[in-house]
Amino acid sequence: MIEVKHIKKSFDGRTVIEDISCVMKAGQCNLIIGASGSGKTVLQKCIVGLFEPDEGEILYDGQNFTAMKGNEKTQIRKEIGMLFQGSALFDSLNVQENVMFPLSMFTNDSFRKKLDRVNEVLERVNLQGVNRKFPSELSGGMKKRVALARAIVLNPKYLFCDEPNSGLDPQTSLVIDKLIQEITVEFNMTTVVNTHDMNSLMEIGNYILYMYKGHKEWEGNNKEIIFSKNERLNNFIFASDFLQDAKAMRMLEETGQIPDHRNFPLDPEKGPDPKPGSA
Ligand SMILES: Nc1ncnc2c1ncn2[C@@H]1O[C@H](COP(=O)(O)OP(=O)(O)O)[C@@H](O)[C@H]1O
């Protein structure tokens, strides 16, 4: 669990994070959402200690990270895995070397032991047998999976992902989201994901913090978001008329006023709307 308490951050007198507090639980995906420039990346960097907040505290499983000295912080950092925006793989290293990098940095394990661990995590992200390929030979989705394997190779308790779906098509995005969620549950990690991907919210949003111009505008989960009356949130998430309609439909379904459409899967062979008398 990560507790964020009254975090503030300014750059050159301009407030970028304004008094943010939240609780991010283990074993679930905690999403930070908001428009571009709303402060998601700065908040995530404050939480992991890449930026020092001007005010406030960050607690990792009850331990006050903000008050820690250098070597104590290093202990917590070893338990943090990060999936950077754009994957940030080393282009001159192959997949195996990329994933092994943190093991070589932080452990004294033998090559054999490191290789076993690399193969274990590559298998976990469904990428067995690509050890010798270079990043330039991989698709966007495969690069993300290699980056995810590298992020979890040290068995972190906390996983941070900044826009894991940027540059991916919607279907590949869903695969990555599902993988992040499965791994989160399997290893009981506290996972923090920055995103502005609408699909991610609905699929993996166990906890959602919506930021608006540096402050917390709304928090809740992917069920509650359907019912939210927050206008800024609704304008951001359900931006199009189509999505406004979809939200209205889901609200009616959730409250039992109309049957849940998911109980009536469409038959792709027949099409959605057979003409009367055509059967
Ligand atoms: N290192 C920095 N120095 C000064 N301003 C910054 C720095 N990093 C981010 N900002 C500013 O903070 C605001 C929030 O940025 P960011 O957290 O990257 O937004 P998001 O990730 O939501 O798109 C932006 O206005 C950005 O220009």
Ligand SMILES: [Mg+2]
């Ligand atoms: Mg960002």
